[in-house]
Amino acid sequence: MMKTERLVLGLALVATGVFGSPSPQHLARTSEPYSLRSHGSVGAHWQVFSAGAGASGDSGSDIQSACSDGAYVSGGHRWSKRFDWRFRASSRPKGFSSSGVAAALVRAVTNITHGDNNCGLSDAISATAWYRGTTSRAPNIGSGGGCGGRDGYNVVGFGTLPSGYLGLTCWWTYSGRVVETDIKLNKAYYHWYINRPSGCSYKWSIEAAATHEFGHAFGLAHVSEKYHPSLTMSPLIKACQSSEKTLGLGDVLGLRSIY
Numbered sequence: 001m002m003k004t005e006r007l008v009l010g011l012a013l014v015a016t017g018v019f020g021s022p023s024p025q026h027l028a029r030t031s032e033p034y035s036l037r038s039h040g041s042v043g044a045h046w047q048v049f050s051a052g053a054g055a056s057g058d059s060g061s062d063i064q065s066a067c068s069d070g071a072y073v074s075g076g077h078r079w080s081k082r083f084d085w086r087f088r089a090s091s092r093p094k095g096f097s098s099s100g101v102a103a104a105l106v107r108a109v110t111n112i113t114h115g116d117n118n119c120g121l122s123d124a125i126s127a128t129a130w131y132r133g134t135t136s137r138a139p140n141i142g143s144g145g146g147c148g149g150r151d152g153y154n155v156v157g158f159g160t161l162p163s164g165y166l167g168l169t170c171w172w173t174y175s176g177r178v179v180e181t182d183i184k185l186n187k188a189y190y191h192w193y194i195n196r197p198s199g200c201s202y203k204w205s206i207e208a209a210a211t212h213e214f215g216h217a218f219g220l221a222h223v224s225e226k227y228h229p230s231l232t233m234s235p236l237i238k239a240c241q242s243s244e245k246t247l248g249l250g251d252v253l254g255l256r257s258i259y
Contacts, residue, residue: 051166051190051204051237066230066246067119072254073233075221077171077178082128083217085109085181086135088157093187096194098134101206104194105156106131108210108245112218115255117247125252127218127259139182141170150180156210160188166237167209169216181217185209200240208244209237215251219258223250 087105089098110116113127135155140148143160147170161168161184171181185192191203215233222235229236231248247255 051239063227063229066243066248067117069228069230069248069250070253071223071228071231071250072257073221073223074254074258075216075219077173078219078258079127079178079217082130083109083113083154083181084130084132085154085156086132086137088136088138088155089134090136091138091157091159091187093158093192096192100194102131102134104206105210108207109214109217111207111211111245111247112214112255115247115252116245117249117252119249119252121249121252125255125259127255139170139184140180141168141182141184143188147172147182152180154181156183156185158185158187161186163189166190166204167213169213171217183210183213183217185213196240196242202239204237204239205242205245208242211245211247212237215255218255220251220254 087098087102089102092098092101109129109131113125113129114123115121115125135153137151137153137155138159139155139157140150141159141161142148143162145162145165145168150172165186167183167185169181169183172179185206192206193200193203194206196205197203212232220233223231223233225234225236228234228250230243232244232246232251233254237244
């Protein structure tokens with residue numbers, strides 16, 4: 001039987017209210033779960049996760065809390081074995097220690113595999129991950145926001161992405177199985193923090209953004225920002241917002257459905 005390889009590009013965090021309004025194309029990406037372009041046996045799927053400047057939340061009375069909102073969208077992929085990953089420490093933003101950033105990333109992936117939440121939900125997720133240390137390899141994600149060829153290593157790092165993208169996840173499947181996932185966070189246009197600083201302004205949480213991206217790595221897609229803004233997998237994260245690092249009901253239910 002002939003096996004085919006599929007290239008899958010999943011989520012970017014896109015800026016709104018920082019560098020101006022997003023283009024109509026960006027808005028379309030945010031509103032649709034997936035956009036698919038076929039190139040023979042290879043397809044590219046991509047979404048945008050937006051970064052805004054204001055405070056988190058929505059004043060609408062019809063918005064459910066994170067612990068009462070059970071919405072989720074499966075991306076149709078999963079890891080069938082332990083997710084072993086590495087961190088390109090040399091790519092970290094200036095002023096941060098390698099160990100400090102690595103610890104934030106480890107917390108982020110653990111938030112997903114253990115289903116960390118404030119809703120009283122137990123850990124019933126079978127997904128597992130292992131941090132293998134630092135690497136000189138870079139995520140196979142271009143500065144223009146495209147996925148490159150896979151190299152057999154799962155790598156998380158920082159670098160340049162389009163100004164609207166806060167972060168981006170690429171994953172590759174082979175004969176229906178995920179075989180590699182890379183994540184890049186944008187340090188060219190965004191400032192980051194590990195612990196939220198006093199008087200925080202125009203800075204983004206490494207752990208919160210990475211938790212969202214690891215959600216994609218483990219098979220979750222975006223839910224609607226309009227109707228489900230309290231969930232980790234909503235496609236908008238705002239400056240100084242850390243709530244995405246704590247999963248909501250829908251995030252947990254989605255992971256349980258996959259693992």
